[in-house]
Amino acid sequence: MPADLAVIGLGPYGLPLAQAAVAAGIPTIGYRTGPEASSLSPAELRRMVAQGFRAITGPAELGRVRTAVVCAPVPPGAEGGPDLGQVEAAARTLAARLRPHTTVILESPVPPGTTEEFLRPLLESGSGLRAGRDFHLAYSPSRVDPGNRDFTPANTPKVIGGLTPACTESAAAFYGRLSDKVVRARGPREAETVQLLETNFRHVNTALVNEMAVLCHDLGIDLWDVIRCAETKPFGFHSFRPGPGVGGHSVAQDLTAHTGRTLRMAELAQQVNGRMPHYVVQRAAALLNEHGKSARGARVLLLGVTYKADLADQQGSPAREIAMRLMELGASVSYHDPHVPSWSVLDRPLPRADSLYEAAADADLTILLQQHRTYDLQGLSVKAQLLLDTRGATPTGAAHRL
Structure with a gap:
């Protein structure tokens, strides 16, 4: 036909x-x-x-x-x-x-x-x-x-x-x-x-909650509880979640080369979201230090390296930059992702954890970057020595949240 x-x-x-x-x-x-x-x-x-x-x-x-x-x-x-x-x-x-x-x-x-x-x-x-x-x-x-x-x-x-x-x-x-x-x-x-509007709407609002995440951590405020309460408002509010960075194929657009103009809010959102991988690594290093460990030589396990949950697509995933920055600090980085059988950073293949719970128990720090459906977060929070949750997906009090 x-x-x-x-x-x-x-x-x-x-x-x-x-x-x-x-x-x-x-x-x-x-x-x-x-x-x-x-x-x-x-x-x-x-x-x-x-x-x-x-x-x-x-x-x-x-x-x-x-x-x-x-x-x-x-x-x-x-x-x-x-x-x-x-x-x-x-x-x-x-x-x-x-x-x-x-x-x-x-x-x-x-x-x-x-x-x-x-x-x-x-x-x-x-x-x-x-x-x-x-x-x-x-x-x-x-x-x-x-x-x-x-x-x-x-x-x-x-x-x-x-x-x-x-x-x-x-x-x-x-x-x-x-x-x-x-x-x-x-x-x-x-x-x-x-x-253009739909894409930048996502980036600008994600940048706002990412900034709120940094602010609330500094002030000792539970941002995830703030969002839970705010999203009960039936008008004038649309709920977004912070995270380790913004991935995917729809990137905030710089119009300078095509129109001679720029969207200042979108430009600022790119800057804010682009800093999140660095912030995650800062938080990781601080957590290790609080527990008497240095980032140099620490065993760090990254969970979920794709840009979106339950997909194999890695386009724009912040996991790569996070792994790279941790490696530059001297950490020994491994990963687990049910959708990614092999993964390289800086042209070096990273070890893939076969047994998730054993790897989490062995790691000095486990960082949840993507909330895949197959992850038992309650079980992981029990097994992991130290767990940093960048998605707010773990039960309250079970992990350190972004």
Whole structure:
């Protein structure tokens, strides 16, 4: 059966979209734009293939679909702004095969203006076609939350901004097959800015509670009890949790290179969140010192080195910097993570604990960095000599909390 949809980019944005599409009965092909870590489990990938998904190795079939969605990763660039290199490569590959009446949608997290000022010229010059006349062009922010079982593509509203009203309606017709609700933005810039606002909302609010965590520790206040009480307010408050740092693929965006402007709150949030791995190491060293031990030579066990609970994805995980700083202090660092069979820091493979409880009992300090579902935190708090909980996941009084 010929494919109806091509997903270009099979990383954290593309694979979940392809998964939702084949589950909805849409014949789908996927094309990689570069080395991309899978955001799905092997079982989920096998299920997709059984439902008809095909990962193609050559781009020829990209010209035979009705809808092409560009989901290329956008990593941070050397100057701090987003690197659009993979989006450009995807656009050039698609443009050479683009046919009239195709609907092209960009889902990668990009600065406002990218769809019209960056993607559109690439597609038009490479195809000889004109966006809005010969093919439809739109932007839709990805709203993937890996591992979230409550919110799926079906019950998560999809925002769409097309180059023309007809472009918007064509994209809406496609997403209407996947989502229960489609929200039409005024245009691509508005839709791109939705993604910017949503991402920075997370970073700014996480930075606030991270600062509160440092303040409350200094003042001897139980921040986790503060949050528990504050989240009972039924209006004007949205609960966030502090942690050892902010990971994941959606990074706070620096718009300086693209617009000449910066969002000062987002910039400050990046600074605050970026300091959290250093703060965790400071707390670790202080705890060891309080118990008559030095960080140099201490056996430190890190629990959970992925960026999110119950996933294997390590993109942006603060665990790497924490391990590196501990090693620089002279600590002997090992780790445990049910989703990561091997792990290297500073080009050195770190020992992986096979027996979790024995390793925690043997370590001078155990640091919980990620709250995987398989961890028995009550049992760990009993076994560990010293436990630092950066997620506030252990029972009250069972560990030292961030």
